[in-house]
Amino acid sequence: MTSYETIFIVHPDRGEKVKEFIDRFKxxxxxxxxxVSQADEWGLMDLAYRIRxxxxxYYSLLRYQSSARAVEELERNMRLSDEVLRYLTVRLxxxxxxxxxxxxxxxxxxxxxxxxxxxxxxxxxx
Numbered sequence: 001m002t003s004y005e006t007i008f009i010v011h012p013d014r015g016e017k018v019k020e021f022i023d024r025f026k027x028x029x030x031x032x033x034x035x036v037s038q039a040d041e042w043g044l045m046d047l048a049y050r051i052r053x054x055x056x057x058y059y060s061l062l063r064y065q066s067s068a069r070a071v072e073e074l075e076r077n078m079r080l081s082d083e084v085l086r087y088l089t090v091r092l093x094x095x096x097x098x099x100x101x102x103x104x105x106x107x108x109x110x111x112x113x114x115x116x117x118x119x120x121x122x123x124x125x126x
Contacts, residue, residue, distance in 0.1 A: 001034065001035075001065040001066060001067065002066070002067070002068070002091055002092075003063070003064070003065050003091070003092040003094070004063070004064055004065070004066060004071055004089055004090065004091055004092060005061065005062070005063050005089070005090050005092055006061070006062045006064075006071075006074065006075075006087060006088065006090075007059065007060070007061050007062075007087065007088050008021075008025075008059075008060055008062075008078055008084050008086065008087035008088075009047070009057035009058065009059055009060075009084070009085045009086045009087070010057060010060065010083055010084060010085065011052075011054060011057065011058075011082075011084075011085055012044060012054055012056045012057055012058065014058075014083040015044060015058045017083065018041055018058050018060055019041075021060070021081075021083070021084070022039050022041070022060055022062070024077070025062060025074055025077070025078075026039065026062070028070070028074050028077055029066050029070050029074060032066060032067065032069055032070035032073060033066070033067065033070070034064050035064060035065050035066070036062060036063070036064040037063050037064060037065065038062070038063035038064075039060070039061070039062050039063075040060065040061040041058070041060050042059035042060060043058065043059065044056055044057070044058050045058075045059055047085075051085045051086060052085060054085060057085050057086075063092075071089055074089070075089060
């Protein structure tokens, strides 16, 4: 089985139904022999741009292991639902379970020296 991550945005007027959407999508995945490992509600947030005349939406994240057939069925159900404004599914690599850490050579010499002396963790620079 392959690991996937799906983020979907629910219409702001349907925010009270977010748990129902998550449960419905979990059943679809589990019905096709997949396993949901994480389901998070991120809540109401501003959209980067308007979608169907909406400036806000309820964000949710699903992490799961399943077959490609389960992903196709999940996306089909999201596409047919008028309440889901957008969704994005990404296949996760097995080796990328944690966010990448910066390499020592990418950090300026001055910053490297002060963080090594303090024993602080290095933060990625943008």
